[in-house]
Amino acid sequence: MSDLPGSGWRRRVLVAASAALAGLLLVSPATAGAPTPTPAGSDTREHLDLGRLAGEAASVVEVLLADSGELDRLVATGVDLDHHVSRTASGIVVHAVVTPNEVATLRAGGYRLGDVLFTPADSARRIAEREATIAAHTAENEALRETQSRRGAQAPADVKIIRADYYTSGTDQVLSVEAKWAQGQTATDVLTVTRDSGPGTPMGSGGTQTIARFVDAGVYLYHRGASTVTARPNYIQITSPSGDVAVAKVNQWLPIPRENPEGPGYQKDFVSSYLTPTELYDRIHQLAEQYPRLAEIVELPYKTNGYRRKAQAVLGSANPSRVAVDSKAWGHEGGNDITVEFADPGAADQTLSVQVTGNAIRVSLGTDASGAVTSTAAEVVAALNATAGSLVVAYTYRGDTGAGVVAPAASTPLTDGLSAPASVSRDPHPVYAIRIGKDRSTRKLGVLAYAQEHAREWVPPLVTIETAERLLRNYGHDRKTRDLLDNLDIWIAPSINPDGGHYSFYDFNSQRKNMTNHCPQTGSADALGRNSWGVDNNRNYTEYSLFDGYSGASSSCTSGTYAGPGELSEPENRNLDWLASRPNIKFSMNLHSSGNYFMWSPGAYATPGRISAPRPTLGEESFFWGASSRILTSIKRHRNMAVTPARTGPISDVLYSAAGNSGDMLWYRYGIYAWNFEVGTSFQPEWAEAHDETMEFANGLVELMRVARDFDTDRRRPESGLSVTRSATPGMVDVRFEVSEPAAVFYTLDGRKPTYSSTLYGSAGIREGGETLTVRYGTRIHWFSVDAAGNVENNYRPDGRGKNYRKGVAIPPRR
Ligand SMILES: [Zn+2]
Numbered sequence: 140m141s142d143l144p145g146s147g148w149r150r151r152v153l154v155a156a157s158a159a160l161a162g163l164l165l166v167s168p169a170t171a172g173a174p175t176p177t178p179a180g181s182d183t184r185e186h187l188d189l190g191r192l193a194g195e196a197a198s199v200v201e202v203l204l205a206d207s208g209e210l211d212r213l214v215a216t217g218v219d220l221d222h223h224v225s226r227t228a229s230g231i232v233v234h235a236v237v238t239p240n241e242v243a244t245l246r247a248g249g250y251r252l253g254d255v256l257f258t259p260a261d262s263a264r265r266i267a268e269r270e271a272t273i274a275a276h277t278a279e280n281e282a283l284r285e286t287q288s289r290r291g292a293q294a295p296a297d298v299k300i301i302r303a304d305y306y307t308s309g310t311d312q313v314l315s316v317e318a319k320w321a322q323g324q325t326a327t328d329v330l331t332v333t334r335d336s337g338p339g340t341p342m343g344s345g346g347t348q349t350i351a352r353f354v355d356a357g358v359y360l361y362h363r364g365a366s367t368v369t370a371r372p373n374y375i376q377i378t379s380p381s382g383d384v385a386v387a388k389v390n391q392w393l394p395i396p397r398e399n400p401e402g403p404g405y406q407k408d409f410v411s412s413y414l415t416p417t418e419l420y421d422r423i424h425q426l427a428e429q430y431p432r433l434a435e436i437v438e439l440p441y442k443t444n445g446y447r448r449k450a451q452a453v454l455g456s457a458n459p460s461r462v463a464v465d466s467k468a469w470g471h472e473g474g475n476d477i478t479v480e481f482a483d484p485g486a487a488d489q490t491l492s493v494q495v496t497g498n499a500i501r502v503s504l505g506t507d508a509s510g511a512v513t514s515t516a517a518e519v520v521a522a523l524n525a526t527a528g529s530l531v532v533a534y535t536y537r538g539d540t541g542a543g544v545v546a547p548a549a550s551t552p553l554t555d556g557l558s559a560p561a562s563v564s565r566d567p568h569p570v571y572a573i574r575i576g577k578d579r580s581t582r583k584l585g586v587l588a589y590a591q592e593h594a595r596e597w598v599p600p601l602v603t604i605e606t607a608e609r610l611l612r613n614y615g616h617d618r619k620t621r622d623l624l625d626n627l628d629i630w631i632a633p634s635i636n637p638d639g640g641h642y643s644f645y646d647f648n649s650q651r652k653n654m655t656n657h658c659p660q661t662g663s664a665d666a667l668g669r670n671s672w673g674v675d676n677n678r679n680y681t682e683y684s685l686f687d688g689y690s691g692a693s694s695s696c697t698s699g700t701y702a703g704p705g706e707l708s709e710p711e712n713r714n715l716d717w718l719a720s721r722p723n724i725k726f727s728m729n730l731h732s733s734g735n736y737f738m739w740s741p742g743a744y745a746t747p748g749r750i751s752a753p754r755p756t757l758g759e760e761s762f763f764w765g766a767s768s769r770i771l772t773s774i775k776r777h778r779n780m781a782v783t784p785a786r787t788g789p790i791s792d793v794l795y796s797a798a799g800n801s802g803d804m805l806w807y808r809y810g811i812y813a814w815n816f817e818v819g820t821s822f823q824p825e826w827a828e829a830h831d832e833t834m835e836f837a838n839g840l841v842e843l844m845r846v847a848r849d850f851d852t853d854r855r856r857p858e859s860g861l862s863v864t865r866s867a868t869p870g871m872v873d874v875r876f877e878v879s880e881p882a883a884v885f886y887t888l889d890g891r892k893p894t895y896s897s898t899l900y901g902s903a904g905i906r907e908g909g910e911t912l913t914v915r916y917g918t919r920i921h922w923f924s925v926d927a928a929g930n931v932e933n934n935y936r937p938d939g940r941g942k943n944y945r946k947g948v949a950i951p952p953r954r
Pocket residue numbers: 222592593596731732
């Protein structure tokens with residue numbers, strides 16, 4: 140561990156707090172990995188098998204609840220909720236992602252459902268919109284290239300300047316240029332911009348700058364870039380690699396308001412459509428190639444299990460006569476070529492047999508004296524496994540004994556059901572992060588942003604991309620951005636769950652989890668269960684998890700909040716654990732959608748009783764609130780969208796319990812100030828809305844970098860004082876500590892020197908400020924305060940040897 144200021148006392152406090160709580164846990168952490176415990180609580184409506192079937196479409200539907208108790212019970216069913224919870228006088232409304240079958244189960248379980256808010260048709264429109272955008276850009280590039288290849292004497296140049304803007308503020312002078320080049324789709328050259336140095340001066344007298352390709356979703360859009368200049372140019376000129384020349388006059392941009400943290404010429408707006416995980420990773424690779432001194436790609440240590448499945452079919456309709464068949468090979472590695480036929484031999488007294496011809500499996504069913512089929516599902520399963528066992532595994536349906544006689548079935552192809560184009564890898568997928576900073580070592584304060592733990596949340600990854608682009612493309616000319624990148628070690632992981640992400644784009648838009656099937660053959664491992672498989676990556680972490688007895692995660696492999704077979708069972712989660720364990724990371728943002736929430740720990744409680752994971756100290760909570768107000772102000776700057784106070788605060792206060800979520804692991808295990816964004820209003824809004832959400836939350840994420848930087852440079856020591864008032868109890872007085880900034884106070888009442896092991900001054904309650912201590916009149920109080928950056932009041936050394944701690948006596952001032 141690096142010795143970051145501040146990290147020491149926080150970690151000590153957390154250990155103590157966790158130890159105190161351990162006695163309250165229903166299941167101790169030591170049993171993690173043992174058979175999954177029953178989630179706390181005893182309501183009869185828990186453990187509903189919601190029954191999502193493959194081929195069923197999922198929609199976002201309102202569930203109308205009476206109170207928090209009913210919300211806790213709904214969460215305990217393991218239903219797939221989005222991140223929307225609105226509390227009104229008449230009750231609580233949440234949004235569930237459910238199929239018709241699941242809707243019926245919830246209704247039967249006594250839940251009231253409201254409006255349908257989002258359907259697969261909405262997703263289809265978003266995908267069509269994205270494809271139309273990409274096609275339009277491609278066609279535009281095509282047309283430009285066509286024009287160029289057929290050009291005659293008066294043909295236009297193959298390079299076109301879109302805009303040239305000059306800005307000033309103080310002594311900074313910046314020129315920003317955008318230009319389109321006919322070969323930009325295929326050739327990767329940068330373009331060189333030549334400047335004059337003012338009216339009447341020769342071209343070239345102002346020097347040159349380069350601009351680079353801007354490629355979005357694999358499509359070239361234009362070249363862009365900004366650089367500082369020493370004189371205001373009047374004209375610029377670009378000579379393309381083929382020798383064509385374009386000239387344009389330079390415009391002056393409007394001055395930028397002084398309170399805006401984005402300096403003159405600040406570049407933003409780098410996304411033009413939704414991006415698949417493959418495209419997200421391409422994008423950060425491009426950035427790292429373009430800015431090799433400022434960024435590098437890090438492949439995280441664990442590959443995913445892959446966007447791949449076994450090819451499958453379920454033959455038959457009634458459960459006792461159903462036969463499930465899975466290929467042994469992955470679908471794309473031959474499984475999809477296999478067919479299975481159940482043939483009626485059309486003759487009496489035939490015995491059951493199986494013939495394998497290449498990839499064609501033919502089961503000739505047994506018959507009786509009258510020629511009627513007699514083979515049961517169990518018999519067919521046994522025959523298939525005996526004869527075709529090198530190609531397939533057969534099993535009865537979901538644990539049924541298989542006593543039903545099977546129905547003949549025409550040759551049925553097994554399929555992995557995966558529709559992504561071949562450009563999406565079927566192999567275990569590397570997960571990438573881009574590491575940004577001039578000094579990418581643990582010497583600098585680390586900040587981590589990560590998105591798409593939940594596959595269907597398409598906007599949050601764009602926020603991370605937009606942020607990475609802003610940081611890198613503004614470095615050259617924006618002093619404040621340069622200060623961030625010179626002094627921070629920034630890790631951005633745009634997609635933690637690429638397999639699920641691909642699945643949500645190409646196969647099942649409502650996919651929340653990863654793609655790994657942990658269901659047993661006696662459960663939902665068959666083809667009909669495939670849209671319910673997967674682990675909720677935001678429930679598979681180590682702190683206050685299902686395995687520790689906390690609420691808001693499920694042990695059912697088909698649940699929307701399936702916690703997995705054990706903590707960190709999934710490669711996606713081990714990757715994030717690895718990222719969080721970088722010793723210098725002190726701040727993080729976990730980006731989700733939707734609901735316009737801004738949250739931090741604790742994120743889980745145990746039911747019954749809502750026994751929460753330990754709350755941050757008063758000093759920490761103050762710091763969370765202080766930093767949050769800056770971040771929310773930045774978000775609001777984009778279009779005045781406000782994240783309301785009701786949607787800001789600890790997760791378990793403003794949303795619902797989410798056992799084993801990543802924010803809690805980062806905070807409790809690694810001492811990282813870990814926030815969570817819930818971006819925007821829905822998972823896959825129309826592009827115009829998605830674009831605005833990206834811009835506003837990128838404002839917020841960049842502001843987190845500024846918060847981190849200011850934290851790093853905070854050398855101001857907190858100051859504190861005692862407030863003593865008369866108590867209602869004779870002989871006693873009420874005492875409170877007041878601090879000059881967000882800070883923790885450690886105190887003693889027995890005359891000893893205060894240290895980090897002394898009592899920590901607590902908060903009076905949720906959002907209520909400091910507690911009131913009632914102590915004996917005349918008690919000697921010794922204390923010190925320490926801020927979040929580790930600055931100790933009066934330069935006191937709280938190691939038991941220092942002397943200049945604060946001292947006071949519990950006597951109220953005379954009136
Ligand atoms: Zn989410």
